[in-house]
Amino acid sequence: MADQVTLLDFWPSPFGMRIRIALAEKGIKYEYKEEDLRNKSPLLLQMNPVHKKIPVLIHNSKPICESLIAVQYIDEVWNDKSPLLPSDPYQKSQARFWADYVDKKIYEVGRKLWTKKGEEQEAAKKEFIEAIKLLEQELGDKTYFGGDKLGFVDVALIPFYTWFKGYETFGNFNVEKESPKFIAWAKRCIQIESVSKSLPDQDKVYDFIVEIRKKIGVE
């Protein structure tokens, strides 16, 4: 039976981007369905009744929700090429830890950079820069977090790069100044085809952030 793979997604979502990259890395053909988050499709509500959120990966009618869980699933099912997680259990545990760190520190804190102001924003900026520096330290001299090739942590992290223009503009700082090695890593990642074709343009994402800020009333 031919595999049927569908991705319910929303173009600026860094979580959706993770799954797009993983599918591209493995060369999996899939149907991309853009969701209107103000008018969620019956399919989305049926496939993710608990959170009603994107992204949702659907494989032969079975839904997998939560981006990192979906990426691990993809890695386990399509295990014949481009492994994303290391085979060594200890290295695997470290990859899982750092991907979780990205969720806790980059997404949550990054969000405050363009939704908050004053002291709260300043505190978020400090935390964000600290997190980037720690990730930079973890990267070390490696080409990617996965070593010679793209790995789980790279896939978890690189989508947020598309949001940097927004973070930097509204947070009033420059990531490259703070962490040149981090930006060098990001630029290496987007040279990879599976990444570049999965990520939207930074300017487009920036315009999107500007629009939301207006909608939610941040001035």
Next chain:
Amino acid sequence: MTTNQEEVKLLGATGSPFVCRVQIALKLKEIEYKFVEENLVNKSELLLKYNPIYKKVPVFVHNDKPIIESLVILEYIDEIWKQNPILPSDPYQRSLARFWSKFIDDKIVLASSKSVFTIDEKEREKHIEESTEALQILENELKGKFFGGEEINFVDIAAVFIAFWIPLVQDIADLQLFTDEKFPKLYNWSQEFLNHPVVKQNLPPRDPLFAFFKARYDGLLAASK
């Protein structure tokens, strides 16, 4: 099976639900390990060395290599010691187990704690509502005796917080968050789980833990006046 007790260490604190998860998994797989009781008010150099990022327990150390975050530790343990598996072998079932464990961490643990340890009445009501909603979702999801079916699995172990800690802290605030009337299946599950031979011997003593949380609760009340 470990040959040398020194190879496997768990830095923990009696009373931590996250440490408890790891202890249950280790016991289920009959892995011998050294438990290092950490003083969380006065953290040891060892803890700070092994977990400089969060400075928290549990820290699992295998052959001098540390692993942190309880669910990450559980996955590692399951991969190294294959007896009595706690995660299913089928990738789709594994994704479901990971989903529900994450759900417990994201939607139940914090919200239920805040249902007790929050002074502001409106805030507290919000947390109670969130916890109740989340517990209901879990109630609907439970199909068998355990989340793992006939035997306990990854999700059951993650849910130890619900079985032991929620009833304990809700008593302090006289809250009826998790009851057999509201969640009959989940309540039943909690009784089966707490009586499971492996789980039973790895739960912290109730009275000192109750006293600890009561002191925290009283402190919170006093500070708000």
